[in-house]
Amino acid sequence: MLLINPGYSSTYGLRRWFSSFTPPLGLGYLTSALRNCGHRVIISDLEAQQDFDVRRFLRENNVQVVGITGTTATADKLLKIAALCKQEPGTKVLCGGPHASVRYADLLGTHLVDYVVLGEGDVTLSDLVNRLNHDEDPRTTPGIAYLNDNAAIKSEPRVLVQNLDELPFPASDLYGLRRYRPGFNRMLPMPVAPMITGRGCPFQCSYCATKVTFGTKVRLRSTTNVIAEIRHLKTRFGIRGIIFWDDVFTIDQDRANELCALIQKEQIAWVCNTRADLVSSALLRRMREAGCRLVFYGAESFNQATLNRLGRHLLVEHVFRAVIATRKAGMLASVSIIIGLPWENQADIEANLRTLIKLAPDYATVNIFAPHPGTPLFEECARRDSVIANVEGWLDNKAYWSEPTGHPVANVYLSRRQLQSLKRRGLLRFYLRPLQLFWQAKRLVLRSGIMSRW
Ligand code: B12
């Protein structure tokens, strides 16, 4: 079987040079599950192998089943790849991921996709492929969607994996880990590997699509299982840095503490994402001692009314406190904000950018809001169709305009061009502050020193 990750460079534009370029962890997990059932799997990450010829590969290797992952930003590319696969007679195309799990009817309606795996795919994909290989009816597989008389039908739901420790480690041998690199702001020694120590998030921020794949109940791997994967990555691939892609690494602060004590013994550098209200000064110091280099916080807005409207359950003070404590603990703090939310006007956005500059974290990311299927804010934008250009239309459009090469404008007051200009000006003001320039230069000089420490 062939598993494909469509490349995202063209969606991303220039920003790809700054973002983290890491292997598709989801496909790594799916591969391991398939291998456990005796299937031979190849991963092709089209971001890393841009000249990969899908049709030729299918022909030369007699591959009959292809699985394609994707986000909303890469949905158009997913369909282009599916079309190529369908040119090879008899090929079955399966899809999954956060976009397909919600927009399964659109994808099936193109007749380029045979089955969509809904949500978490580790068990469902192997189950589906086993049925396909044994000529059993694939439509009875729980957790999928398929077309029946031109109507998209969902099979019975698949129960989420309860004990994540039962999952095999992602098949990192297939990625070619050394081709990847963390973003410029993640001070990690190479080679770097991605990991995830838990799935699901109990918060329900109205713009976030995490629950689509992993639900709202947190499931955490045991700390010993996490350490076993770190050791495997170190010994088998010589990994020196880890990017923890967990949505909220410190969701359980006691467990985060315990994990830090164990990671410290592994002498590895790492970075993580978390919520500003789920760290304390003591935990941050512990993280630093354990090798953490940078903590990424999604602040999203410094306007409390907007935070409330986004359902963040977070206070602006939390972000200020967390950033200060992170730096005091000796780590870098990276903060992201969203601009162009449907109700924000220019003054709101400028105030948000000013506060970001005043807070002065080490790194800042400014995302222009794009509504994602399966989120309450997407539904809200779709309902306000008459005010904001047709949201459904953006997704039907072959080129889903992902920020920053283009993006669906879901703002009542400002055009895409105006939002991009506000973003550009804000980032320039942030990064060209004399103090910021000084720190960046110092970091560059120190970088080799920092790298050699672990
Ligand atoms: C790492 C990450 C990135 C990395 C990607 C690196 C990489 N190559 O993976 C970077 C930083 C580049 C990135 C960029 C973006 N990201 Co991102 N990212 C994530 C993050 C935090 C983790 C992804 C991950 O590894 N998960 C762990 C694996 C195990 O899960 P998984 O990939 O979903 O796979 C499972 C299932 O989905 C399913 N499955 C997935 N694919 C397939 C395929 C088949 C055939 C089958 C059967 C099943 C299946 O089975 C897998 C195992 O259970 C997620 C949040 C999250 N919790 O997942 C957001 C997330 C995927 N990103 C998101 C977004 C919005 C973006 C950006 C648009 C942000 C921006 N403004 O630029 C860009 C788009 C770039 C792109 N590639 O499309 C959204 C996607 C929503 C949507 N509907 O598209 C998410 C869900 C965040 C969120 N909270 O809403 N991202």
Ligand code: SF4
């Ligand atoms: S934005 Fe973060 S905290 Fe909010 S629901 Fe998504 S993952 Fe959870």
